[in-house]
Amino acid sequence: MAAWRQELLSSVALALVVASLFPLGGPFTGGTAVTVTGIAFQDLGDVKCRFGEDEVQALLANETTIECASPGCTSPTCVRGQEETHVTVPLEVSMNGVTFTGSGLQFTYYDMRYVAVSHITPAGGPAAGATPLLVRGHALRDLSSGTAMGVRLQGLKCKFGENDMVHAYLWAMGDSRDKAGARCIAPTDLTWPGGVGANASVLHPMPLELTFNGYDTVGTLTSSGVPYTYYAPPAFNTSRLHPLGGPIHGGTVLTVYLTDARLLVDLGGDAHGVLCRFTHTRTVGVLGFERQHVVHEVVNASLTDCRGQRTCGAGWGAVSCRVPPLPPPLDTQLSPQYESSFDGRDVNVEVTVNGFDFTDGGLPFRYYDDTVWKLHRIEPSGGPLTGNTSLVARGLRFSSLGDVRCRFGPLNEEVNATIDEEQSIRCVSPAHWLHADNVVPLSSQRVEVELTLNGQDYLPTRQFGGGYTYYKLDDTQIGLSVARLEPPGGPEQGGTLVRVRGTGFDDVGGLFCKFGGESPVPASLVDREHVRCYSPQRTPNASSYVDDAFGGTYDERTVEVTINGQMHALTSSGVRFAYHTDAGVAVSRIYPRGGPRQGGTPVTVWGVGFRDLGHGRHTDVPTAAGLHCRFGGLELVPATLATEGGGGPQRLVCASPGLPAPVSSTSLVVRVTNNADNPPGGPALTDDDVAFTYYDSFNGNDDGRSTPYGATLLTHGSDWTGGDVL
Template sequence: ADLGGSATFEYYARPVVSGIAPSRGSLAGRTVVTVHGTGFMQDGLICRMGSVNADDARYVSASLVECDAPASAVSGSVALELSFNNGLDFTSDDSLFLYEPGAVVSSVRPSVGVAGVEGQTVTVFGSDFQHSSQLCCRFGAVGTVSALFESSSMVVCSAPSRSGGVTSVEVSNNCVDWDPLVSRASLDYRQQISVKLVPSSGPARGGAAISVEAIGGASQVSRVAVVRVNGFATELVANTESEVKFVMPTLSPGSASVDIEWDGGLMTNDVVLGVYETPRVASAVPSSVSIGLTRSIEVVGSGFNEATSHCWYGPDAVRGSVVSSSLIRCGSPVQTAGVVSVQVGSGSEAQSFEEVDLVIGAAAVVEMVRPSRAAVGGGLVTVIGENFVRSSSLSCRLGKSIVFGSWLSSSGVMCAMPSSASGNVSVEASNNGVDFTSAGHRFEVTNVFISKLTPSQGLVGGGADVRVSLSAAVSRFPSLFCRFGELYAKATAVNAFEVMCKSPPRNTSTVQVVLEDGANVIADGASFVYSGSSQDTVVASLWPVRGSVEGGTVVSVRGSGFAADGLQCRFGDVTVSGSDARFISTTLVGCVAPAVSTAGGVSVEVSVTGGSEYTMDGKRFLFEAAPSVAELIPSRGLSGTEGQVVTVIGANFQHDVELTCRFGMDRITALFASSSAILCTAPSHDTGAVNVDVSNNGLDNSATSATFMYAPRGNGWVLSASKGPVKGGTKITISGLDLSEGLERVRCDFGSE
């Protein structure tokens, strides 16, 4: 029924909320939220956030409304909706607004910045920082910048430029809400002074002492509050008005930024400190110093530069010349006998990671050369003197040619004359292959010389028939004489290359024998020894006292009355002479044991009369079967590890104090188990394979050997289980093993069990 009245009702198009900004805000409210959408109207406007109406809603346009968020007691997301009929109908577009605790700032690091510099990085500490795209920092009333989220308690911001003064620092999770009341941090912009660093660079491993010097004069330098390298405070070792010095921390090669805060408010920022690769020392050349001869040392390694131009010999630094990044040449260290470590570094400190040892010892001395003449085509030269050292660098310099020397004793070295040598050449020696003596002894390379006297020794009464062997024919000379010192004897030709002379009587001595034609010297280069009796020659001891039936053992025979001429050695009834009977000094000769068919002991005697008489001292030498090596158990171990026991399996091992194993070049005393098994402790070694052989006498090595492999530590093993119960029984699979030796050789050791 018609009630007789009417009213107007307006239909409007459905408003749509398409987005809000910011989409998050503080629990305290008051966040101004901008609402975007379509169909907005001014009349009847209400903004609802969750179940609570906003403090205020302002119409801006048909597509934009502003809402003041009310406070919330709990964190979480709520829907923001609009009504345009005083709250009777609301939109339903589910635009969510997140309530969360507001960001709180407690401190800033660094708290001091440089005035007038843009983009200084600061770290802000506090609480309730949120990982969102709306996270911001604000420096003062203006100067809002985006923040980099690190954690809920730390963000990183780039500070804007300021002319000076203290500026507050705030953080907002939505870049809208700022609350100075909960931000208790500030950045103090200060003026800076210019400085230089001395030295301007240092090694990556750190530890170098760096001085800070003001460019404008020492009056600008005062005490320092803190020095930061790449943002982190470092140790100060000097901090006075006249000197500031800090310790360089460990850094990556390249460069580092140094910031200095001075007492009184002055700042120095972004001073560049060069960081070079930490130098490494691999070797020193020569590896030994001959006192009085060595003038310079070349250090080989890597990472060398002008900042590391000093060689450090123990505690002493010597200025050097950087030849390349891998070579520095320095003067010799203080020449006092001993061993010093070698490093490189600056003039104030050593900086290299590694160091090598440098041996300092007495220089070699050359007193004589035997023989003093040889034929063209080479030959062996024995250099007699003092202080010769057994090393791989022991050398002789024959004219301009340098050859390796064979160490005989501290007083004797044997060298091979190069076939190219000719004429009269100097003969010098060196313990390190670099620094040679300058004694001036000469060696003549000639086409005619006395190659041999048989015998080369006789009694003082004379009368010995001496056969003189020559390197060239002498038949063209009508008459020849042998001169024994100053005494002459008629020479009778045997053939074109040999003459016979009868030794004249004279006192006990060693004389030079020269072949003359009555006016001119035809050939020389041999000595004849006059002795009272063969009983003056004594054999006191032998070393080693055993060797292989195959022969070749060089036996050092010590005694007295030995001479080079007429020298022979006799093993039982077998005589050796020539190069197998080596004269070293009047108290030492080297005798090369011959091969024999039967094992057993024989006496070793010496003759200095060409075999006419021998000593009768009865020193025994044992011929025995040579040792052989069949296998090693285990055949591999860890590199860089001491104390790994290896069982050597083979044959003919002897229970003797001289029983040794040799791993590469390292000889180790062996423990005898049986004639077919001995125990040896492998020395520490770098990764790789070495040959292992055995010696029964500490000198001769077995002809056969076995390979021992030093494997890298860890070796890339992967365990299927890294733990298990104490009762044991856990099955573990190990991946990454090299099982080329066979499964029967594998054993797992758990700790010391």
Template sequence: MAPVISSLNPNHGPPTGGTAVTINGSGFTGVTSVKFGIVAVASFTLVSDSQITTTAPAGTGSVALTVTSPLGTSNGVTYTYSVGPVITGLSPASGSTSGGNTVTISGSGFTGASSVHFGTASASFTVVSDTQITATAPGGTGSVPVTVTTSVATSSNVTYTYVNSTAPVITGLNPNQGPTSGGNTVTISGTGLSGTSSVLFGSHSATITAITSTQITVTAPGGAAQPVSVTVTTSAGTSNALPYFYITAPTIAGLIPTTGPGGGGNAVTIFGSSLALTSAVHFGSAAATNITVNSDSQITATAPPNVGTVLVTATTPGGTSTVGLGDAYYIYVAAPVINSLIPATGSVSGGDDVLISGSNFTYIDAVFFGTAPASFAAVSDTQVVATSPAGAVGPVIVTVHSSGGTSNGATFQYQL
């Protein structure tokens, strides 16, 4: 009966050949040749009727391994020529002499990797894919070759350099506070910052935009309204921590007064929440002046010149307030104008109803005959009816007042 092959160990090897292969089966006594495809091996050893050992010749692809005896040729069992692992890059390519940092190894043929070495030191590792391995660098000195070994072969090496360095130190954050939404730029100062691989705000990673040995610029991630620790990590280790404060955005619920003259200049009290760190107040797009923080729920500011109805906003490190509950709108009121008085004369004893015609009367809060206040009723934006107070014989100047200012004067004549 012709020999029978049941298995090969291993059933693969590098294209260069040289792999020791054990052939298992039966009927091997008297075997005269062993072939990998059409290539006969130079020599083989008959261990027993059920086992032969040999060395694979060079080859490519998958071939049928057969053995031949005087009784015939065996079945063929597949032997595959496999390309060994290849390393194309390390990230980072250097690290602290103390080791412990993660190194990403890029390349190909990593499936089934059995070991990773930094020089002669073995590293713990994880095969992420056929093209990537993550390894933890062992301690070491100088420049060493990194290699990956699989059952097929050991890769060519790529150099990894150990550097004498100390962990980074951070000394300042500017600013050290910001909105819960993140997105603001933070500058981190310190030493040993070159090669920074990550910056954490608590457990959240920041986006790094610039690095020097003494300064890092990052975009802060979002976070809850609380303090968190900021740390910097390089291949030499992780820095000390500095506090960063996430601030809730301010809200504005009300204003007193809610109207004022177009020229501005009047004091406005602003009510809301999270106002303690207010750095700017705007009436529309115009910046207010003389901002005073009275409490976390109240600030005062001097209204700037403007026109129309505008939204009042407060800005803190937590952001700028938006429209919410309450009323944050402020109305700029034009100064009232008097065109006529009907009648323009009246008794010195007062009590005459006088129709005042003009414009911008909606927000009138006072009418004066000379210096004497008069009772009044606003009929419309263009008409007010006032009751003349008592006065002395002769002319007086009638004026009206609103949050937009004091009107021009119109003459009223007191008679006996």
């Protein structure tokens, strides 16, 4: 009987086949559920599993499956040394508790105390999952084994908090297991916390642990506590960029603001996670076979706190990166962007905080070609050291890219600017730093005006004549000043040609004279010390007239000059121009009332308002004196003011000019002008009916005191004030 039983058991053992087991290992503490698969499994009274020398009862699930739990590693064949972190033992099965298989399968015990997760890359991602991860740690292993019914029996898995585990696989990072990593893909976070509005959560951190044998029971998972942070995708989006564009050669510092600043965290883990991506499409191929080619340029970025500063958009927390150059055209690109007509290209800007998951959609950033933009001119090309000059840069293709400014040299303050219909940029010059620091410059200061559309990248204007000259007002040595006027007065009807003498005259945007209370009038530049302009008609204002000591009526107005066309840039020298009325300068009588035709008779003229409004002594002024007499339509003759003070009528003396033969009339009205013939034949002359009568002399030696035939001659002194007689 014993022999028969032994033969039967031997035949069963020969038919029994063990094919695989799952998992291939478990912790030293035991308790790992092990599934053994094979052929011809049957219960012969005592189904067991043997781990090394340790036997445990098993459950026959069916003829191909046996299930058992690993015992703790305590027998002489499973004793851990002081330095051991794992032990491998044979695992066999028995149907009768006596005869065990000899399949050669092995089960690995490992010490969880030496297993740890150290880094996760990236360390976070969207709540929807799908982020690929690299998990680094110590003593990582994969105890997967074979397949069952076409499904791989996965041992290495990632566990995200309370979410379901996901498969993982080992990623070799070196020659030893200590340098290995595990790769897995983050699942959807099904445990997202509640909350609405401001209380809604945007970040949900949780521990990411590993299991090597596919189980998440106590003792089989790592317990490192390294967090993986989920974030809410709706909150992770871009709200604005600053600036909105930059040059095609790149280098612009771009600031990207998120919809929710709470997501400004670097979730890159062991790698840098904050990046910017610049995306655009190009049409490539040949005609008729075009296709769209997507171009991505990814650059490193950083988290920054703008602290409300203008340079980064006056915000606070944001992502900052430096814009890369616009990629050059492809060989198969149909329309290269570097043609002369190219003036810009829009790209989408997206950001990521984990190095993988970018914002959706992005915001446009415009590249422009700073070699194509056009600047025609800058007006004016100069202004006072005190600043406040309104400047216009005229050109083409101007567009605001977030912060339009002007810069007047490297040391002066930058100023705001505006764009008018892409054709002009307007700004106001700042005070020159020398003026601001109360430093007296040795000369005028010339600077280069530079323009920026984005607050960073300045467009040089030197090649377009973009120089700007600062000058000092009312400085007779190095600046713009008015010293005197020639003549210093004229009739209220205006039209007097005024020669303005001074220093620093130029035309840097508009040369004008400004007579106090009147609109500015154009001026012409003679040289650096001389400009000309015509006095405007005086605006009636009776209260501004002042009577002088001799009965004349004058209105004195200051005359100032601007060389850049702007009234704030006028001089303030205080030099005055005296307007007079027709009645304010008048002739009441003369003595004598006649003389010989050949002229030369000294004539005393009485009246009011006589002034010598002289023209100075310059080569362009034939007569320096302003006070003249005119007899009828004859040439002006100089006059000398005889009354220097005291009250009563004024008097002057002039010599009668000769009466040419063609002139038939012998009685000519005597008129007086204070500022010579200026304007010629105009209202500067008095208009009174006091006449001088010419007569033929008795002989060639007439001394001018002879009388016509039959006339009665009465002789009086030159200061006689009686009746008018010939």
